[in-house]
Amino acid sequence: MTTSPRLMARRWVMRTPDPALLAALRTEGQSGPAAITPLLARLLVNRGIDTPEKAAAFLMPSLRTGLRSPLLFPDMHKATERILRARAQGEPVYIYGDYDVDGVTGSSQLLLFLRELGMDPGLYIPHRTREGYGLNEQAMRIIAERGAKVIITADCGATAHREITLAQSLGVDVIICDHHHVPEQRPPAYAVLNPMEKDCAFSFTGLSGAGVVFYLLMGLRMRLREQGGPIPDLRRYLDLVTLGTVADLVPLVEENRVLVTHGLKEIDRSLRIGLRALKDVSGKAEVSSSYIGFRLGPRLNAGGRLAEAQKAVELLTTTDEARANELAADLDGENRERQGIEEKILNQAVAMVEAWPDLADRRSIVLASEEWHAGVIGIVASRLVERFYRPTFMIAIDGLKGKGSGRSPKPFHLYDGIKECADLLDGYGGHRQAAGLSIQTERIPALAERFETVARARLSGDDLVPEMTVDDELDLALVDARTIDQVRQLEPYGQGNPEPIFMARGVQVAAVRVVGAKPLMGNPGHLKMALRSSRGGRPLDAIGFGMGHLPLAIGARVDVLYTPEMNVWNGQASLQLRLRDLRSE
Template identity: 40%
Template sequence: MDKVWSFSTDEDGKIAALSKDLELSEIIAALLINRGINNLEDAKMFFNPVEDQFHDPFLLADMDKAVEIILSHVERNTHILIYGDYDVDGTTAASILYLALLELGARVTYYIPRRDEGYGLSSKGIDSARQVGIGLVITCDCGITSHEEIDLAKSFGMGVIVTDHHEVTDTLPNADAVVNPKRPNSSYPFKFLSGAGVALKVIQALRKHAMSDNWYATEYYDLAAFGTAADIVPMTGENRVIVSLGLPVIFKRRRIGLKALLDSSGFSKDKITLMDVVFNLAPRINAVGRIGEAREAVELFTTNDPERAKQLANKFDQMNKERRAIDQKTYIEAEQQLLARYDPDQPCGAVLYADGWHQGVIGIVASRLTEKYYRPTVMISLDGDIGKGSGRSIPGFNLHAVLKECSDLLIGFGGHEQAGGLTIKRSNLQDFVDKFDDVVTSKLTADLMTKKIKVEAILNFSDINRKLLKIIERLEPYGPENARPVFVSKGALPAGEATIVGENHLKLKFEQKNRTIDAIGFNMAEQLTNVLNPPVGGMDIAYELEENSWNGNKYIQIILKDLK
């Protein structure tokens, strides 16, 4: 699929003005303007995320109620249940609340549902809570759509506090307190916290209420950062603060469980990045939630026993290998179904379904298919009369809104604009497929179906140096709304021998005006013919910059994104 390059412009002169005011190059000024940074004060805050940038937790609606209820139940020695989701965000959020309430002297336990129980609170989980005498349920990373289950808990005499960050449906659940930055008419300054981020805010509120000197709850930065990074939320505002402050804590391996996780992964770099969490560490935790018992992830995050932590981390490593094998088998089957039922060249969504697909991997596979075929994709695993599905979307297309339009055919649904989950009766499946296809087709435009590369600046190779690289590194942590910058250089000629390395990666050098730079294009082997036969005037290349090392030597390398 051809990609469209979208270039930043300076029609209003903001880049030139900021360059002059801050005495920066226009390249650096462009990077700042593209991130909404228009003055020196904003630049200082962006480049130096600190605790003072945290918002008052009591600005979150119902936070005062939540604090009062928690403290009341702790004082009465009520049995409290932390009810988390089974992914990384949910298990880190549960761990934060569990550890902090233990510190308060609470009688507290946690419940993480198996994936086959479905997303959110389950009647099984609530009934289990009743049987052991739970008096207060605190959800984390779930609960905002669990109306019936919360009503059930209330009917058993339990108090319920919902802490969540997912999209709110038409009405709030009948909980005693609902803490969610996405609540309608919320005045909270930042809407995009993760579940772990919301959990951290609850602990900050408890500390602030107690007038603690450490109301920021610094000892939980590592878990909050881990969950926030893994949940792919916008890397702006408080999320940027949480991850910036938390990643160095993860790297120091102070928490026994995270140390074991890093050790089992073979991590040996001189610093840890958000991408290390997303692509190396988080999948190990998600694997246990997908094909095992996710409560063991909370055990890993909260244990004080190094041997038990090592045992769990090694177990998760093995599970992750098993998960990959299941992924690949499911991907092949789903791709065959997609190509048999849909035209890849037509603007439409895709609903794929089968009996026996592992519920724990359909989200990952849906994500891969969405990326490859660039269309909203839902995958449903059928078991008896019920199907459970997971969907992913493309940038700019609201999957949650589509599921809402189809909600009359669903038992339940939830999620975000870019990802969602659902439960459906088998008897409604074909009607759902037809309606989903109709709704998506009516909303999907040719522009949305076109992959875009946002280019931040045009560089000559002579502009590329370690000073530029150091400033680019200070833009980290990268993530949604703060992507690693992409540059374009024009008239670059392939130099030396271009080769295929690994399975399908393109490795070569480019030369422009007597400057040669190493380059690699991941999964770009199909471009080999083009670079072996370049135009006379050279090629235009879109790329990211990074510092690579080999045999102890560090050098600047281009990461190709596209070439023309």
């Protein structure tokens, strides 16, 4: 049974850009090769793109001019020097990556690049349920026993003081590539590459772990050029950094926009055997950030959630087509298994929350169970936030210990919030809207109480009402293929650059039917409609995903929020409105 969505009122917030900024942007655009229309100017200014220079960089992302220097990382010279010294002296190097897509793609970049340099690096990715996130002491000992002299991390290590100290005592230098928050005490590594560090001159803090690794490769390439040796082509790594960047939900602005824009083209070309096999099992579709987020990313993540993440690394680095097809099929099967487990846990979690008599007054959700799989609780936490719009932690209990994964709505900074509970935890880490923790089982009730106190101090009642940010009011009579062309100039969409949303008032329902409903499974289906402008004219096709439960009749008048798009079916493209929300008059 799939739990049906709760109806939740949303607050519609119209953006109000400065008219002077709009005028300046349009004037500049009209003199260039491509005119910036009033609509495009508004969309740009709404996203902080408020000067001609910013607009040019945003609309035409350039690998040559759009990436900061890797030397802005204070330890870049030390990191590249140590790696190339290991190469020259034949010292064994190990890569230690996280088990999510960001860590997997960062590890894959390092493996492939070091192999291009004639090195044979080892790989260690911890098991999610047995070892948990980040470096651990047993792993440090195992890697040292295997003879490693250098460890390079991918998407982890920022808080691993004890483990790095142990590695040093065992004669292993650790180079950290991470993007998570750094504690007050800097990790005692040989070199630290992390844009979140206080003294880091690399001013863009939104890189993914895979993005930090890519900058290490840029630094190595600069050193190799100075030495006059062969220089690997970094364009071949853009598909990997794009997968990690999109899947980790970091802001798709500045460097990330440049990398992802060009990386999507590399993914579309499908030159990597493993990626081609992954696309085959994921279903053919236009390559976009959504395609990564909903198709490729979950399958790459499936191995690390339920089994071994090394499988995903092998897929992305293999040159054997038969092996790639086998690995892709395995990950596809594990993803389907993950979906079943996720649905079961979600149903249990929703029932637990809705049984609370004081739910309306609660500011947070902390749930725990011995029945839950630690590999999928983060996804379930995200779905609970979508449903209840409260900061949420899901904790999988294993005997005396629990591992938790949290997600949060925009108004609440999850990392800062959980930091106020640090004395109750064995460990924690994360970002504004996602975090993880480990805890003694007996302390979970105290955590729930403390976290509720923290959330209550930081969240008002209004904060519990989700907002839908609207770019502009645009009557349906004005929507055509040119509108979509302007909107698509903002792609790729993601955090920090959301899909444009428009509002239309007094729209008439010209036709309506429910499709895809599965009542016995709690699935309300989708609204398939034809909507006519309040000005009249021909109706436009519209689809409201998950809105099949809404009672609408032909002739009804509604206000709608929508995103215009081209719907491709059987090779035919037609204009369609994807509904984001609606209100009856």
